[in-house]
Amino acid sequence: MAAARPVQIRLRGVVKSFGEKRVLAGLDLDVHEGESLVVIGGSGTGKSVLLKHMIGLLAPDAGTVEVDGVQLSELDYRAITTFRRRFGMAFQEGALFDSMTVWENVAFPLRRAGWPRDRIAARVAECLELVHLDGAERKLPAQLSGGMRRRVGFARAIALEPRILLFDEPTTGLDPVIKAVIDGVIIDLRRSLGSTTVTISHDMKSTFRIADRVGMLHEGKIIAIGTPDEIRSCPDGRVQQFIEGRAEGPLSD
Amino acid sequence: MRLMRSWVRARVEPFFLEVGRFFVLLWRVVAWTPRPPYDFRQLTNQMVRIGVDSIPVVLLTALFTGGVMALQTFATLKRFNAEGYVGSLVAISMVRELAPVLSALILAGRCGSAMGAELGTMRVTEQIDALEVLATDPVHYLMVPRVWASTLMLPALVVLSNGVGIAGGYAVSVGLFGANPVTYMANTFQFMDWDDVTSGLIKSAVFGLLIAVVGCQKGFFTTGGAEGVGRSTTRAVVLASITILVSDFFLTKLLY
Numbered sequence: 001m002a003a004a005r006p007v008q009i010r011l012r013g014v015v016k017s018f019g020e021k022r023v024l025a026g027l028d029l030d031v032h033e034g035e036s037l038v039v040i041g042g043s044g045t046g047k048s049v050l051l052k053h054m055i056g057l058l059a060p061d062a063g064t065v066e067v068d069g070v071q072l073s074e075l076d077y078r079a080i081t082t083f084r085r086r087f088g089m090a091f092q093e094g095a096l097f098d099s100m101t102v103w104e105n106v107a108f109p110l111r112r113a114g115w116p117r118d119r120i121a122a123r124v125a126e127c128l129e130l131v132h133l134d135g136a137e138r139k140l141p142a143q144l145s146g147g148m149r150r151r152v153g154f155a156r157a158i159a160l161e162p163r164i165l166l167f168d169e170p171t172t173g174l175d176p177v178i179k180a181v182i183d184g185v186i187i188d189l190r191r192s193l194g195s196t197t198v199t200i201s202h203d204m205k206s207t208f209r210i211a212d213r214v215g216m217l218h219e220g221k222i223i224a225i226g227t228p229d230e231i232r233s234c235p236d237g238r239v240q241q242f243i244e245g246r247a248e249g250p251l252s253d
Numbered sequence: 254m255r256l257m258r259s260w261v262r263a264r265v266e267p268f269f270l271e272v273g274r275f276f277v278l279l280w281r282v283v284a285w286t287p288r289p290p291y292d293f294r295q296l297t298n299q300m301v302r303i304g305v306d307s308i309p310v311v312l313l314t315a316l317f318t319g320g321v322m323a324l325q326t327f328a329t330l331k332r333f334n335a336e337g338y339v340g341s342l343v344a345i346s347m348v349r350e351l352a353p354v355l356s357a358l359i360l361a362g363r364c365g366s367a368m369g370a371e372l373g374t375m376r377v378t379e380q381i382d383a384l385e386v387l388a389t390d391p392v393h394y395l396m397v398p399r400v401w402a403s404t405l406m407l408p409a410l411v412v413l414s415n416g417v418g419i420a421g422g423y424a425v426s427v428g429l430f431g432a433n434p435v436t437y438m439a440n441t442f443q444f445m446d447w448d449d450v451t452s453g454l455i456k457s458a459v460f461g462l463l464i465a466v467v468g469c470q471k472g473f474f475t476t477g478g479a480e481g482v483g484r485s486t487t488r489a490v491v492l493a494s495i496t497i498l499v500s501d502f503f504l505t506k507l508l509y
Contacts, residue, residue, distance in 0.1 A: 055386060057385060057386070077281075077390065078390070081385070081389070081390050082388060084385065084387075087386060088386075089386040091382065091383055092379070093378065093379070095378060095379035095380050095382065095383040096380075096383075097375075097380055097383070098378075098380070108387060109387040109389075111290075112290060112387065112388060113388070156383075156387070160388075
């Protein structure tokens with residue numbers, strides 16, 4: 001069913017190296033409109049690097065990244081700045097502006113987009129309510145817990161109602177209850193915005209909660225992709241080892 | 254041959270990389286400046302932090318520099334029976350050279366380092382990535398106000414330190430060596446003309462620009478967590494100070 005939807009993000013033969021280290025090695029991936037794709041993979045396999053390619057924060061050494069039919073490499077730095085309005089990205093630790101309050105953080109993209117004051121106030125309140133943080137407006141990021149910071153990051157990411165949402169390890173380092181809360185927030189956001197979502201995770205429980213499709217990144221390529229059920233029954237030993245979290249197997253060799 | 258190639262790779266390549274980054278960033282600051290949205294709050298914030306907050310330390314430096322100039326020139330000129338020219342010497346040295354360079358060095362230590370640390374922290378905590386994702390060019394949002402504030406405020410600080418430096422020289426000459434106050438003041442302005450003042454101010458505007466671009470550049474390209482931020486901060490100060498001193502020579506040659 002997901003395959004019937006048009007492709008929104010298309011990566012072809014993406015290669016990226018940092019110095020001697022080759023992180024992405026000719027990666028192909030299609031993200032369909034409106035789906036929730038979760039990319040899993042071990043730490044340091046380049047999941048965040050993959051995400052940063054989708055939004056043009058990193059440029060591939062070779063290969064192409066296409067979003068809504070536009071090649072990112074053909075945009076200059078000014079054009080890409082505006083192009084990014086269709087994205088919302090939530091960073092691993094929230095990446096909140098630490099000199100601004102929660103309210104100012106969420107209002108930031110709206111102010112930059114030139115919204116009038118009263119509309120900004122209404123939208124900020126709405127976004128904070130969506131992530132269950134109404135009441136924390138005047139706090140500074142340093143006064144928040146890790147889970148709260150990430151939710152503020154979500155609120156900021158969705159402020160401009162982006163059509164594509166990217167989550168970089170939204171639940172890493174949180175306790176299981178907060179993880180469930182965060183997953184719930186992600187599912188709610190998807191439902192209310194209807195946006196395409198790409199999430200990076202190595203937490204299998206969250207993955208199966210939020211994914212329409214799951215792809216596994218290993219050695220710079222997507223080695224398996226499919227619905228959660230297909231992934232669960234995937235014959236590839238590397239996938240099985242990862243989702244079951246075993247110490248022995250083809251990944252450790 | 255091989256040794257030379259590795260030396261080139263280790264020393265020469267990074268040098269040209271830095272120089273290239275400097276001009277690319279400088280160009281982007283210029284290109285972004287006229288484009289909306291204009292963030293005047295950021296600009297005034299930076300002007301306060303760079304300009305107003307630096308007044309005490311810059312003026313203290315100027316006061317004592319003026320004073321020590323008077324001490325030194327008095328001791329030297331006395332040998333030629335030319336003590337009467339202390340005022341001119343102090344004033345012209347302050348205005349042309351000492352106030353711009355010393356204020357710039359202090360600003361590099363105070364604000365260049367702060368820019369390196371602040372932008373460096375923003376880089377390693379992904380706040381700069383977040384800016385880009387939120388459709389905001391980091392050069393536009395972070396660098397434009399800092400570069401302009403620094404370029405505008407350093408000459409303003411130099412105007413103040415010119416006055417205070419001359420006052421320091423006056424205090425030493427009149428108070429310590431018993432020079433005649435009226436002739437000292439007359440002598441101070443006797444040989445100085447506007448070109449001396451403007452050349453000092455032009456230099457200090459360039460220094461202000463250098464401090465901000467170098468400081469932001471170091472912060473911008475920070476890698477490697479807390480240690481990286483520390484490295485960027487140090488390098489911002491060292492590199493800014495060196496470029497100030499080197500460019501001072503060429504600017505002076507050019508403006509003379």
